[in-house]
Amino acid sequence: MSKRVGLEASHAAAEAVRMADVDVIAAYPITPQTHIPERLAEMVANGELEAAYIPVESEHSAMSACLGSAAVGARTFTATAGQGLELMHEVVYVASSMRYPIVMTVCNRALSAPLSVWGDHSDAMAVRDTGWIQVFCQNNQEAFDMTLWAFRVGEDARVLFPVMVHFDGFSLSHVTEPVILPEQEEVDNFLPKFQYPFALNPDKPMTHGAFGPPDIYSETKVSQEVALRKSKGVILQGWQEFGEIFGRYYDPVEAYRTEGSKLLLLTMGSFSETAKAAVDAMKDRGELVGLVNLRLWRPFPFKELIQAVKGAEILVVFDRCISFGGPGGPVSSEVRSALYNEKYRPTVVSFVGGLGGRDMSVKDFEYVIERGRELAKKGSPELFEMVGVRGEVTGIRG
Amino acid sequence: MARKKLKTGSDLTWKDLEVGNIVKEAGSASARKTGDWRTERPVLDKEKCTKCALCWLNCPDAAIRPTEEGYYEADLHYCKGCGICADICPVDAITMTEEEEL
Numbered sequence: 001m002s003k004r005v006g007l008e009a010s011h012a013a014a015e016a017v018r019m020a021d022v023d024v025i026a027a028y029p030i031t032p033q034t035h036i037p038e039r040l041a042e043m044v045a046n047g048e049l050e051a052a053y054i055p056v057e058s059e060h061s062a063m064s065a066c067l068g069s070a071a072v073g074a075r076t077f078t079a080t081a082g083q084g085l086e087l088m089h090e091v092v093y094v095a096s097s098m099r100y101p102i103v104m105t106v107c108n109r110a111l112s113a114p115l116s117v118w119g120d121h122s123d124a125m126a127v128r129d130t131g132w133i134q135v136f137c138q139n140n141q142e143a144f145d146m147t148l149w150a151f152r153v154g155e156d157a158r159v160l161f162p163v164m165v166h167f168d169g170f171s172l173s174h175v176t177e178p179v180i181l182p183e184q185e186e187v188d189n190f191l192p193k194f195q196y197p198f199a200l201n202p203d204k205p206m207t208h209g210a211f212g213p214p215d216i217y218s219e220t221k222v223s224q225e226v227a228l229r230k231s232k233g234v235i236l237q238g239w240q241e242f243g244e245i246f247g248r249y250y251d252p253v254e255a256y257r258t259e260g261s262k263l264l265l266l267t268m269g270s271f272s273e274t275a276k277a278a279v280d281a282m283k284d285r286g287e288l289v290g291l292v293n294l295r296l297w298r299p300f301p302f303k304e305l306i307q308a309v310k311g312a313e314i315l316v317v318f319d320r321c322i323s324f325g326g327p328g329g330p331v332s333s334e335v336r337s338a339l340y341n342e343k344y345r346p347t348v349v350s351f352v353g354g355l356g357g358r359d360m361s362v363k364d365f366e367y368v369i370e371r372g373r374e375l376a377k378k379g380s381p382e383l384f385e386m387v388g389v390r391g392e393v394t395g396i397r398g
Numbered sequence: 399m400a401r402k403k404l405k406t407g408s409d410l411t412w413k414d415l416e417v418g419n420i421v422k423e424a425g426s427a428s429a430r431k432t433g434d435w436r437t438e439r440p441v442l443d444k445e446k447c448t449k450c451a452l453c454w455l456n457c458p459d460a461a462i463r464p465t466e467e468g469y470y471e472a473d474l475h476y477c478k479g480c481g482i483c484a485d486i487c488p489v490d491a492i493t494m495t496e497e498e499e500l
Contacts (some may be wrong), residue, residue, distance in 0.1 A: 099418035160417055198420050212419065219412035222418050227417070324427035 009037035009172035016147035023074035026065035032141030032169035063091035070100035073199030082109030095130030101154035118357020252301035278365035316372030353387030436479035446491035453483035
């Protein structure tokens with residue numbers, strides 16, 4: 001029997017890691033991720049989890065230790081946030097290029113300066129192109145579910161990629177919600193033992209991490225790119241089988257009350273639940289609006305996105321990150337680009353808000369939807385609009 | 399040790415690469431000439447050499463081999479020109495010489 005308990009997302013993720021029977025954890029504590037390594041260290045110390053816990057001296061070392069651990073075929077986990085992910089950056093690329101299926105939670109946090117420990121997606125967007133499979137969670141149940149699913153997908157012999165599970169710092173990481181925890185037997189049915197086909201072994205020596213001169217580097221990158229895009233099949237299969245065992249089904253792009261909607265709002269992460277409440281309120285007033293929650297970020301779900309926005313005239317994209325000097329929020333740039341070659345496509349309007357822990361209420365999202373409709377109709381000289389900023393914002397132009 | 403001739407990097411397409419570019423065969427460097435980027439090479443003065451074998455012992459790439467006459471000389475297919483042998487030689491019998499001068 002599964003049980004329903006109150007857990008913050010950090011503890012839900014730690015519980016998933018324990019149930020996945022992970023072999024090695026190498027992590028460095030950083031706000032707002034601290035509760036994850038703290039809880040896992042406690043589990044290891046108490047004998048609830050038989051794993052090696054490596055208390056490293058930095059995030060760069062954390063990911064480096066994870067490389068070694070994955071190279072010998074150990075199930076490997078780490079977690080970080082904000083500045084920690086930035087310090088780790090160099091090694092994040094190595095993990096995906098060497099195809100080590102490490103699972104990493106990122107409790108999304110703003111980047112300095114000014115110093116902010118609070119949530120936004122700047123850290124996630126800075127690792128957009130690192131070659132990891134990446135998903136965003138809406139709530140604590142998803143934090144548990146996606147962590148379990150991440151091991152299953154990343155370690156699949158047809159995939160062998162690291163997976164990043166993003167959830168919002170504080171608004172999920174530190175907030176208690178009901179989470180359904182499965183039986184260990186169900187987890188074991190879903191998640192087979194990790195069988196890494198190229199594990200380092202003195203009896204069968206091989207080379208991991210040879211260098212790549214100009215006559216081979218391009219080929220290595222193409223092979224990586226094709227493999228990451230091909231992982232989509234296993235990603236979908238993983239979610240399908242997850243649903244069959246646990247009863248919760250997930251899609252790369254979640255369409256919420258989109259049927260017949262002329263205007264759609266697109267969000268990622270925990271704000272999607274707030275935005276759903278805004279959509280509900282406006283639907284009650286008879287407005288034709290709906291929500292698209294982008295769950296799978298890499299590989300980007302082109303087909304599903306195009307399908308989800310079919311028939312919509314306006315697509316309002318809400319970002320929690322500024323791409324300084326760029327064409328809009330990073331998500332809106334990608335969404336616009338993904339739809340550009342479609343014959344019938346909605347007008348894409350870009351908003352940025354919720355930076356550094358600034359809250360977005362249901363009313364704020366209703367404003368974003370209404371303002372988005374206005375901008376789509378009359379146009380604007382600004383490339384994107386900021387939400388909830390004091391003082392009129394002008395000068396964000398091409 | 400006899401080895402089959404391995405493909406060089408420029409023979410491989412992206413489809414030939416292993417997952418994560420792993421090289422499954424151990425010691426595959428011996429099938430390739432890996433010293434072609436050297437800028438200096440060790441030149442041995444046989445008059446000075448005492449055949450002590452310290453250069454052979456200290457070469458980090460195992461590129462120094464005993465010759466039939468009992469001297470020790472670098473295999474230039476593998477020598478990277480690091481100069482450790484010249485530095486370690488107690489009788490200064492090895493001189494690092496610019497490739498361009500040879």
